[in-house]
Amino acid sequence: MMECPMCNGTLKKGRTEYSYHDIHFGEYDADICDTCGEAFFTEEASDAIDEKAKELGLWGLEARSKVSYSGNSLMVRIPREIAEFLDLEKGDDIRIHPEGKKRLVVELVDQ
Ligand SMILES: [Zn+2]
16 A cells, blocks of 8 residues: 555555646546545656657747847747747737746637
């Protein structure tokens, strides 16, 4: 019997959904705590998740960008690979909001 490192509950084998932000990868084998519900993916499942992420083109998408001026506003350039991954085009509506002092979230608005 394995113990949950978060709450000392009991871990049971099962399958659970993995998602990265709002992208659903599917279900994978995991040890799931029967008390707090925390899921720990098995090594094989972690490898499969990495593979899937590569397939989906999610790795290596992080990029640095600089803030510049545009009239009275500040402008952040979005690298082409990220724009392509998001199907983001000039003129698309987005919503931006800060998440704390160090993170800016850019959300695409459904047309
Ligand atoms: Zn737990």
